[in-house]
Amino acid sequence: MTRSRRLSDLPVGQCATIAALDGEPGIIQRLLEMGLTPGTEVAVVRLAPLGDPMEVTVRGYNLSIRKDDAQHLVLGP
Amino acid sequence: MSATGLKSRTIVLLGNPNTGKTTLFNALTGMRLRTGNYPGVTVEKKVGALLGEADVDVLDLPGTYSLAARSPDEMVAVDVLVGRQEGAPVPDAAVVVVDASNLERNLYLVTQIMETGLPVVLALNMSDLADRRGLGVDHAALQQRLGIPVVPLVARAGTGVDELRAAMVAAIGAPPPKPGWSWPSEIQAAEASLAAVEPDHPKFELRRALFDQAGEAEHRFGNPEALAAAREQAGGTIALQVKESEIRYGFIGEVIAAVVTRPEAPRVTRTERIDAILTHKVWGTGLLVLVGYFVFMSIFEWATPVMDFVEATFAMLGDQVAAVSFLGDGALKSLLVDGVITGVGGVVVFLPQILVLFAFIAILEDCGYMARAAFLMDRLLRWCGLSGRSFIPLLSSFACAVPGIMATRTIESRRDRLVTILVAPLMTCSARIPIYVILTAAFVPATMVLGFVNLQALVFASLYFLGIAVAVLVAWALRRTKFRGAPTPFLMELPPYKMPSPNIVVQRMLRQATHFLSRAGTLILASSLVIWALAYWPRAEFVQPATGTSAASEMTADQLQLQQSFLGRMGRAVEPAFAPMGWDWKVSIAVIASFPAREVVVSTLGVIYGLGEVDEESTALRERIRDVTWDHGPKQGEPVLDLAGALALMVFFALCAQCAATLMTIGKETGSWGWPVFTFVYMTTLAYVGAIVTAVLARAMLA
Numbered sequence: 001m002t003r004s005r006r007l008s009d010l011p012v013g014q015c016a017t018i019a020a021l022d023g024e025p026g027i028i029q030r031l032l033e034m035g036l037t038p039g040t041e042v043a044v045v046r047l048a049p050l051g052d053p054m055e056v057t058v059r060g061y062n063l064s065i066r067k068d069d070a071q072h073l074v075l076g077p
Numbered sequence: 078m079s080a081t082g083l084k085s086r087t088i089v090l091l092g093n094p095n096t097g098k099t100t101l102f103n104a105l106t107g108m109r110l111r112t113g114n115y116p117g118v119t120v121e122k123k124v125g126a127l128l129g130e131a132d133v134d135v136l137d138l139p140g141t142y143s144l145a146a147r148s149p150d151e152m153v154a155v156d157v158l159v160g161r162q163e164g165a166p167v168p169d170a171a172v173v174v175v176d177a178s179n180l181e182r183n184l185y186l187v188t189q190i191m192e193t194g195l196p197v198v199l200a201l202n203m204s205d206l207a208d209r210r211g212l213g214v215d216h217a218a219l220q221q222r223l224g225i226p227v228v229p230l231v232a233r234a235g236t237g238v239d240e241l242r243a244a245m246v247a248a249i250g251a252p253p254p255k256p257g258w259s260w261p262s263e264i265q266a267a268e269a270s271l272a273a274v275e276p277d278h279p280k281f282e283l284r285r286a287l288f289d290q291a292g293e294a295e296h297r298f299g300n301p302e303a304l305a306a307a308r309e310q311a312g313g314t315i316a317l318q319v320k321e322s323e324i325r326y327g328f329i330g331e332v333i334a335a336v337v338t339r340p341e342a343p344r345v346t347r348t349e350r351i352d353a354i355l356t357h358k359v360w361g362t363g364l365l366v367l368v369g370y371f372v373f374m375s376i377f378e379w380a381t382p383v384m385d386f387v388e389a390t391f392a393m394l395g396d397q398v399a400a401v402s403f404l405g406d407g408a409l410k411s412l413l414v415d416g417v418i419t420g421v422g423g424v425v426v427f428l429p430q431i432l433v434l435f436a437f438i439a440i441l442e443d444c445g446y447m448a449r450a451a452f453l454m455d456r457l458l459r460w461c462g463l464s465g466r467s468f469i470p471l472l473s474s475f476a477c478a479v480p481g482i483m484a485t486r487t488i489e490s491r492r493d494r495l496v497t498i499l500v501a502p503l504m505t506c507s508a509r510i511p512i513y514v515i516l517t518a519a520f521v522p523a524t525m526v527l528g529f530v531n532l533q534a535l536v537f538a539s540l541y542f543l544g545i546a547v548a549v550l551v552a553w554a555l556r557r558t559k560f561r562g563a564p565t566p567f568l569m570e571l572p573p574y575k576m577p578s579p580n581i582v583v584q585r586m587l588r589q590a591t592h593f594l595s596r597a598g599t600l601i602l603a604s605s606l607v608i609w610a611l612a613y614w615p616r617a618e619f620v621q622p623a624t625g626t627s628a629a630s631e632m633t634a635d636q637l638q639l640q641q642s643f644l645g646r647m648g649r650a651v652e653p654a655f656a657p658m659g660w661d662w663k664v665s666i667a668v669i670a671s672f673p674a675r676e677v678v679v680s681t682l683g684v685i686y687g688l689g690e691v692d693e694e695s696t697a698l699r700e701r702i703r704d705v706t707w708d709h710g711p712k713q714g715e716p717v718l719d720l721a722g723a724l725a726l727m728v729f730f731a732l733c734a735q736c737a738a739t740l741m742t743i744g745k746e747t748g749s750w751g752w753p754v755f756t757f758v759y760m761t762t763l764a765y766v767g768a769i770v771t772a773v774l775a776r777a778m779l780a
Contacts, residue, residue: 032322050456
């Protein structure tokens, strides 16, 4: 079974659309509030020097997000 | 004309972080603010009278992205809005500050506040930044779409602030806004079923209880079964949460499409160009090291001349008072000279470090670099369960834990903040250096190890490393015990860079300085006075010298006094406890007397060895420490301190919490006396065990 593609897997410089979120409600709600809702486009700007966290742009602003948290965001095709 | 109501009116000020809310608050109130704390939480209460409207108060709430409160601290904003917060009046209106260049996400909070039932005014800030990015915001259309007054302004330049003030006064008594979005029937049904169970609960909180699983509103809602059933009925928690964000962002999307015009081709912003360097793997990391070095050196080295000046001034003042003849030579003069003046000096001496550190922090934060520093350091600090936000506070603690702990206010997560506060005193601060200097110089041979490493330097470096290693372990242990719980995501906005505002920087420096003086300062002074009293009484001239000690004739008056004072008796009482390390009661007294501040240990040793005033450079003290022998007991005649005992003493000081200022600051910053007690107990235990282990290991290896 192949695992669905997550924001944490998205390479630097690429953008994708959020399809769904899964995980703990407490984490999901924070991601949603910051604008990471299904149907939203996200792009990865860069990774921190140690490869984590990642900087993404969403809804016109820049956000630092850890890969552990980005894993909860399922990307569309 | 201003309103002439009998009662003062209150308007709350809210907004996302990085929207210029503090600048706007200053512009609205003319920087004359009154601060306090809400009971039981660490949130600071900031109130100021609206300029030109003496009977209208502006209440500033902490910056937040959402009203979904997950901690008592975050719940303060909700409680204030619905008029339930103890110590805050029921508000008459709310002003929400939004960043015009980042309107989409900023409006999320606006939609939540519009549901509280309060009249809402929108302050559209930083329209200059939006212009520069080529974004056009049609504020008239925004006002019409949202159904609330919208005032465009640039708070930094002061433009539009008068208009906002007028709109705020006009909003008092205005009808609540009518939200332009509607909730689907299943959510309405779920809310209705909750309202049937708890009819007295504010409607706004019912909705929050429904959406915020494990949040504060859920804890407040007394009926978990009804809540679970209502969520199930509406499709489950995650479906509800997705629905909330989709409905709000859906409405916001329509508004944005109608009011914001974007440039044809996306521009490369100034922030993107700067970030290409500042968050670069090589250049960014190098620059962070440089910034860290500057911050550290500023408090470690550059604040020193001012601190020396403060110390010299208070010493001179002490000498002047000591020379006043009509005070006599009794308790009053000693209280003034050794108690009050020394104690006040011990408080004031922290001010240079606090002012310098907070100048740096305010500049770094206001220009937007602090978030980048946290971005770069996050992976490293996550290792012990912290986040990148802890970097500057912990770095500062290497100079002094007091400003370091005060700097944890920049950490948003309460859990991370508390863990950072609790481990900050383990960082090797500058007050530990005198005791390290004197003991290494006296006991550690200056030989080379492996041909190039100075053994003394190696001992020094090991003590720094010991502090860091223990801090990592303690942070790790705290995250697995007391601070366990569901992981919280670390999401951090990287705001556009801007020039730091001198007003904000100066205000931040002065606020921290007055905070320190008014809150911790008095307690630090009190603890100095207690130690003074313990060393002053009972008077030697009325007491027979205790048997088993050196003959009184050989001693200086100060030495004799300290020996048989309450402090001296305490030192003797704890001597058996320090026996495993091989310390006698004189060392024990020095350890206890250093409770107000670690560096006091050096001058106490000077007095107790009858050398008068000494500092860590004193060769006489070094020799005396090495040569002093047991004056009683089975080891009589043998040297008290050897290399093992000295190493144990240094490890003890590396790990102990012998710093009243730090403990008082922890108490004030956490709003609870349980945390300083916890810090003292855990650090003293570690220090005690660490010293025994060091002594035993060193003896075994040196034997």
